[in-house]
Amino acid sequence: MNRTKGQRWAVVAAGALAAGGAIAACGSASASSSSTTAAPKAAPVVVHEAMTILTGGMIHDPGWPAIVPGSVTVPAGSTVDMTIYNYDDGTAPLPTSLANYAKATGVTNLTENGTAVSSMDPSAVSHTFTIPALGVNVPIGVMPTATGVKNPLVVQFSFKVTKTGSFEWQCMAPCGSGSDGMEGAMATDNFMKGTFTVA
Ligand SMILES: [Cu+2]
Structure with a gap:
């Protein structure tokens, strides 16, 4: 029994x-x-995240490009493998005062359509993905249109999050409205800025 x-x-x-x-x-x-029941809590974690850059025209609000989703949350201590798809074929040249944002910082293995990138001409920048508090900056080139096919520029990079908290991400390229391009989408959550949370 x-x-x-x-x-x-x-x-x-x-x-x-x-x-x-x-x-x-x-x-x-x-x-x-x-x-394994004895697995340590601090096991290395790789998370895959994707964001997409849409033009204002694509979301029926001309002049208001957006990087979506505006909010991203990743686990503390993780390595983030990020892919950004850029559907914008327009540049937003970085002025001299912001030219440093044409240089990638705080990330590894940055490629754009498969080509390794460490920096680009400030005048060739379409947008940037920047998390100032984490030292992350990625200059993003335009969607190529030479072939006439609307395939996005595929931007890939990795970075390890070393802090926890809620941080602002933003685009530093003047792609918004106003005389300096810094208004409108550039100054509005869920367009050219948002929240990157490490929790
Ligand atoms: Cu932008």
Whole structure:
């Protein structure tokens, strides 16, 4: 009797383990470490995030480009593999006072349509993805239109988050309205600025 009961429990336990294993397999590669009860909390985590730059015309508000989603949340201590798709074929040249934002900082493995990039001509910048508090700055070139096909420019890079908190991301290229291009979309949440949360 007792032996039968024990065997039944063993089967249930094995089933639970199998289910746990299946769940881990569906998650990110790092999730597999969670199947071990003694897994350390600080296991390295890689998260994949994507943002898309839409022109004002695409979202029916000409002159109001946006990087969406405006809010991104990643786990503390994680490495963020970011992909930004730029559908904007227009430049927003960086003025001399902001020319430093044509240089990538705080990220590794930056590529734009597969080409390694460390900086670009300030006049060639379409937008930037900048998180001042984390030292992250990525200059983003225009969507190529030579072929006539509207494929976005694909911008990829990685960075490790070293702090927790809620930080502002913003575009530093004057792509908004007003005499200096810094108004409108540039000064409005969920257009050219938003929130990057590490929690
Ligand atoms: Cu912009």
